[in-house]
Amino acid sequence: MIHPRTLRVDYDQTTSVLCVVGSGLKVNPNRSAPPSSKFFSVKCTANVQHSIAPTPQETSHLSPIPLNGNSVLLIRMSHASETENDGKLSVRYYGENKEVLGKAILHLTAVEISLDVDADRDGVVEKNNANKGSWKWGSNGHGAILLVNCDSERTYWKKPDSEQDHVSKVSDLKDMSVMVLRTRGPTKLPEGYKLTMHISQGDAESVRVFMAASSEVKKNTLEKLLYNYFVKDYPLVLNSEVLSQEVPYVGGVAEMKFYVEGLRFPDKDFDGLISIHLSLLEPICSGLPETPIFTDTAVFRVAPWIMTPNTLQPVEVFVCSTSDNYHFLKGMRNLVAKSGYKLKICHEYVNRGDRWMQDELEFGYIDSPHHRFPVVLDSPRDGKLMDFPYHELLGPDFGYVTRIAQKKDVSSLDSFGNLEVSPPVSVNGKNYPLGRIIIGVAFPTATKGRNMTKVVQDFLWAQKVQEPIALFSDWLLVGHVDEFMTFVPAPDRKGFRLLLASPDAGYKLFRGLQSDGHGQAKLFEGLKDEQPITVDEILKDEKLQGENNYVQSCIDWNRDVLKRELGLDDEDIIDLPILFKLEAALEQETEYRAVAYYPDMVNMIVLGKNLGIPKPFGPKVNGRCVLEAEMCSLMEGLGLNCTFIDDFASYHKLLGEVHCGSNVRREPFDFKWWNLEM
Numbered sequence: 001m002i003h004p005r006t007l008r009v010d011y012d013q014t015t016s017v018l019c020v021v022g023s024g025l026k027v028n029p030n031r032s033a034p035p036s037s038k039f040f041s042v043k044c045t046a047n048v049q050h051s052i053a054p055t056p057q058e059t060s061h062l063s064p065i066p067l068n069g070n071s072v073l074l075i076r077m078s079h080a081s082e083t084e085n086d087g088k089l090s091v092r093y094y095g096e097n098k099e100v101l102g103k104a105i106l107h108l109t110a111v112e113i114s115l116d117v118d119a120d121r122d123g124v125v126e127k128n129n130a131n132k133g134s135w136k137w138g139s140n141g142h143g144a145i146l147l148v149n150c151d152s153e154r155t156y157w158k159k160p161d162s163e164q165d166h167v168s169k170v171s172d173l174k175d176m177s178v179m180v181l182r183t184r185g186p187t188k189l190p191e192g193y194k195l196t197m198h199i200s201q202g203d204a205e206s207v208r209v210f211m212a213a214s215s216e217v218k219k220n221t222l223e224k225l226l227y228n229y230f231v232k233d234y235p236l237v238l239n240s241e242v243l244s245q246e247v248p249y250v251g252g253v254a255e256m257k258f259y260v261e262g263l264r265f266p267d268k269d270f271d272g273l274i275s276i277h278l279s280l281l282e283p284i285c286s287g288l289p290e291t292p293i294f295t296d297t298a299v300f301r302v303a304p305w306i307m308t309p310n311t312l313q314p315v316e317v318f319v320c321s322t323s324d325n326y327h328f329l330k331g332m333r334n335l336v337a338k339s340g341y342k343l344k345i346c347h348e349y350v351n352r353g354d355r356w357m358q359d360e361l362e363f364g365y366i367d368s369p370h371h372r373f374p375v376v377l378d379s380p381r382d383g384k385l386m387d388f389p390y391h392e393l394l395g396p397d398f399g400y401v402t403r404i405a406q407k408k409d410v411s412s413l414d415s416f417g418n419l420e421v422s423p424p425v426s427v428n429g430k431n432y433p434l435g436r437i438i439i440g441v442a443f444p445t446a447t448k449g450r451n452m453t454k455v456v457q458d459f460l461w462a463q464k465v466q467e468p469i470a471l472f473s474d475w476l477l478v479g480h481v482d483e484f485m486t487f488v489p490a491p492d493r494k495g496f497r498l499l500l501a502s503p504d505a506g507y508k509l510f511r512g513l514q515s516d517g518h519g520q521a522k523l524f525e526g527l528k529d530e531q532p533i534t535v536d537e538i539l540k541d542e543k544l545q546g547e548n549n550y551v552q553s554c555i556d557w558n559r560d561v562l563k564r565e566l567g568l569d570d571e572d573i574i575d576l577p578i579l580f581k582l583e584a585a586l587e588q589e590t591e592y593r594a595v596a597y598y599p600d601m602v603n604m605i606v607l608g609k610n611l612g613i614p615k616p617f618g619p620k621v622n623g624r625c626v627l628e629a630e631m632c633s634l635m636e637g638l639g640l641n642c643t644f645i646d647d648f649a650s651y652h653k654l655l656g657e658v659h660c661g662s663n664v665r666r667e668p669f670d671f672k673w674w675n676l677e678m
Contacts (some may be wrong), residue, residue, distance in 0.1 A: 002262035004074060005293055010034065011093055011102035016194050020280060020294040021080055021112045021184075029091055037093040039064030042073060044089035044511050048108060049076045064094045077110035080184040084109050111249075112184030113195070115296040117144035117177065121674055123174040123369040124345065125180045131283040135273060135299040137678040145368040145674060146207070146274065146300040148262040148398035149175045149376060160400060162263045167210055167234040171396065174371050176210070176259040179298060181278060187251040192283030194290070197237055197258075198244035203274045206302065208240040209327040211247065212257040234259065239274075244416045248280075260303045265401060268458035272302040303366045304463035304673060305375055305401060305584050306309060307421035308666040309435050310606035311489045311496050316342035317607065318663040320351040320385070324650050328661065330377060331645035332605075332612065338643075346388055354384035355651070355661050358482070361389045363665040366399065374665060375399035381415045388429040403455040411450040413440055417480035417660050418452060418473060421466060422488055423496040424671075427567035433671045436566065437466045440473025442482040449474045465673045469565045475554040477583055477593035482659050485556050485562070486602050492571055497638060498562060500555060503548035509577045509630060510535050511630035513619060520620030521626070523598055527648060534644045535619050544581060544597075551594050552581040574634055577627060594654055599648060601631055603657035605664065611635060614657040615644040 006025030009032045016170045019025055029040045041064045042050055044101050054247075065071075077087050087108035093101045103579050119129035135143030152158040153169045161172050164296050181195075189195075201209060216634050237245050237258065250256060266272035277297050281290035313375050317336045321329055329345070336343040346357065354360070357418060362377045378389040380403060394400040405414065412418075418435040422435040442449030451457075460468050484501040505508045513521060519536035539546065596603075599614035606612075618627030632642045651661050 007075075008092070009104045009106060011091075011104045014105040016085060016107040016109070016190060017248070017280065018109050018111065018190050018280070018293070019075075019077055019120065019229065021110050023076075023294055025075040027075065027091075028634060029071050029073055029093075030067055030069050031079050032066060032091075032104055033093050036095055037067055037101055038096050039094040039098060040067050041065060041092045041094070042089065043092075044075075045087055045392050045428075047078055047081075047110075048073065048087045048088065048089050048261040049078055057374060064092075066476075067093070075108075077108055078109065080112045081108075083109045084186045088481070095506075104260060109186060109190055111280075112183060112190070113278065113280060113294065113296060114182045115298050116180045116182055117300070118369060119298075120146050121145065121369045123177050125652055127182060129130045133153055133275075133299055133301050135301050137676055138676065139675045139677075141674065143674075144177060144298060144300045146177050146262040146302050147175055147258055147368050148265050148302060148375075148399070148401070150366075150401055150436075151175060151397055152394050152400075153396055154509050155395055158394060159395065160575075162208075162261060163503040166236065167259075173234075173259050175373075176261045177300065177368065177370065179209070179276065180257040181247065181258065181259050182250075182254070183249060183252065184253045184416060185249075186328060189249050192290070194281050195231075195247050195249050196281060197246050197247050198277050198279065200275065201239050201243060204238075204240040204243055206262065206270060207238070207274045207276070207300075208236065208261045208263060209276065210234040210259045210261070211237045211460075212259065260300065260484040261335070262300075263294045265305055265459065266302055266464065268462060270303070270462070272462075272464075273303065274302070301674075303368050304465050305364045305366060305377060305417075305459075305461070306434060306478050306668070306673060307362065307437060307462070307466060308362045308668065309421045309423045309496075310487045311423040312666040312669065314339070314341045314607050315665045315667060316344055317605070318344045318346065318357050318665070319347075319661060320346045320355045320357055322348055322353060322355050322650065323662070325355060325647075327646040328658075330648075331643070332662065335605075335607065335610060335612045335643045335645065339610045341607060345384070346392065350388060350392065352384035355654075356383065356385065356415065356417075356656060357663045358660045359383070359480075360385040361393075361663065362416040362419050363663065365668045367636070367668060372668060373397040375401055377416070378402035378672055379414055379416045379419075380405040380410050381455065382410075385454045396663055403453075403459050405453040405455050409453045411453075411479070413450045413452045413473065413479045414456060415478075415480060417478070417482045417656075419460075419483070420481055420487075420567055422469075423494070425494065425568075426564065427564045431677070432467065433676065434669055434673060436464050437468040438466055438481055438485075439470055439471045441477075442474040443472045450479055464678070465676055469561065471558045471561060472554060475551070475594055477585060477595045478655050479593075480660075482603055482604060483596065484558070484605060486659070488635070488638065488640060489609070494568075496572075498566070498568060498573045499576055499602050500573060501578040501580075501596075501600065502555065502558060503552045503579050505575040506577035506579045507539070507545070507548065509626065510539055510619075513621070513626060514539060518619065518621050521613060521621060523619055524617050527617055530648075540580070544579070547582045547594070548579055567615070578602060580648060596652070596657070598627075598650045600657045601627065603659040605658050605662050608641060609663070610641050610647050610660075612643050612658050614652065615648065617648060630663075
């Protein structure tokens with residue numbers, strides 16, 4: 001509801017005033033009456049509506065109305081004016097004996113003004129939606145959506161479009177949200193009145209607004225070609241340096257398009273909400289500032305960055321080529337080809353020997369009713385792959401975002417093997433249709449330890465739509481959650497299974513082998529530079545058993561957290577037979593943390609129904625690796641196919657596995673994030 005504004009009038013004077021259709025003018029007749037006035041009457045043209053409060057007692061509609069201190073005259077115009085001052089209203093004042101003491105005259109001009117956005121989220125900018133000035137989550141919610149314009153239309157000397165000071169190509173406009181200024185009224189506004197668009201200082205770092213000045217003019221083919229490359233028809237209206245600017249009033253029935261661009265994602269200091277205002281200003285007198293007499297507001301929420309879980313369909317797989325990973329690369333080529341997806345290889349002149357594709361980046365996307373595109377989150381680890389996300393991925397309809405941390409604050413836990421996301425879950429009646437982000441941190445009671453840096457954690461929590469879960473991963477030497485857990489699709493229950501590394505399952509398997517007479521079966525047999533070890537020797541090693549008891553307790557702590565936070569039952573979890581050993585922490589010889597004893601099978605790549613699993617080189621019975629056989633037995637019951645990839649020398653020995661050395665861009669969710677019930 002638009003509240004009426006108070007208007008001051010004087011008797012024996014004519015006042016010209018501009019009003020907005022849908023809003024009212026409030027006049028106190030007593031305040032402007034001549035001395036000794038006791039009565040008043042009102043007369044107006046047909047396009048002017050008026051009412052009086054308190055409502056006078058009826059005698060005759062022509063009879064003067066008693067004047068008292070709290071009399072209010074409310075004036076409205078029913079439709080926009082075709083010419084200036086085409087509405088008229090007069091107030092006559094009378095004395096005790098009904099003699100005329102004076103008359104105040106109003107000349108009225110009405111305009112329709114509406115700053116419109118796609119508040120109902122259907123991809124169309126509707127006219128004057130009643131909810132455009134607020135935001136509400138949910139399928140019955142409302143409020144417009146804004147994308148961070150973090151892709152780049154340029155392919156050479158590129159930088160994100162949000163860092164350009166102009167619209168470089170017309171194709172960039174699809175990344176922005178359309179906002180329409182609709183007006184109806186006389187050919188021009190009365191002298192001195194003007195329209196201004198403005199934002200607050202607080203929103204200025206998060207948004208820019210461009211205006212379509214002559215973009216609707218038809219152009220011949222050559223003009224269109226030039227226009228696509230040299231765009232000058234979209235002047236910048238608002239940015240961090242220009243918080244308010246006059247915009248044209250066209251006259252008649254008109255629509256003017258604006259393009260709104262998000263500049264940054266929600267974060268600790270930014271809740272994602274942005275308000276853009278359009279005000280009609282009235283002149284007072286020369287030398288004094290104009291006064292706003294009407295303001296329309298549109299509210300946007302910046303779309304969050306969204307991660308994609310293993311259960312979503314892959315689009316393309318990324319791996320590095322290095323001088324020593326031939327066997328790994330061959331296995332990945334075969335797996336990806338068999339699965340029917342694209343394989344993108346980052347060659348050594350780009351990766352400079354850094355093979356950890358998972359650790360450098362995380363794929364996600366942003367979405368709105370009018371457009372969506374993938375966005376890569378670049379980790380602060382900054383290894384030799386540090387240029388890959390920006391130089392190789394950023395481009396048209398492929399966005400880029402990062403968070404800069406102080407070098408002293410960055411640890412191994414800031415690599416994105418330590419950043420995962422669950423499939424959709426429901427927990428105690430609360431739905432998470434986009435899943436929940438999972439990160440690893442130090443143990444909650446630890447006085448020291450490694451943590452994911454605060455700027456990254458703040459960013460992840462601020463996205464809101466995939467409420468994060470913090471697990472304890474600092475017990476691992478590398479410290480990544482993907483070393484002990486992953487998700488695979490399943491045809492039943494919740495649509496997935498949580499896979500957890502389990503030393504207990506490993507020891508159970510090996511004891512079964514021993515009791516069946518296979519205690520002399522060897523792990524690592526045939527591996528170059530690797531000493532084979534028998535099942536009997538492993539089971540006899542009390543120190544190793546103690547270390548794995550500790551590891552199992554760490555994983556069990558995380559198991560309980562995951563069951564609670566994801567609403568899982570034990571039937572939703574599969575334990576994989578994986579042993580660990582403790583090694584001296586790299587930064588401190590007196591501290592010991594865990595690494596996988598043999599290739600860590602939970603650290604896999606999931607491509608639909610096909611799994612790429614580190615080849616464990618376990619003990620063989622009847623010529624078949626029992627660890628591989630156990631994995632196949634566990635996974636094939638879910639309709640999943642296991643492919644074992646040799647990553648021993650080129651990844652496992654360097655404290656990583658298949659998942660660490662690969663990355664997958666996936667299709668986005670069908671579910672629209674703005675339909676979340678918050």
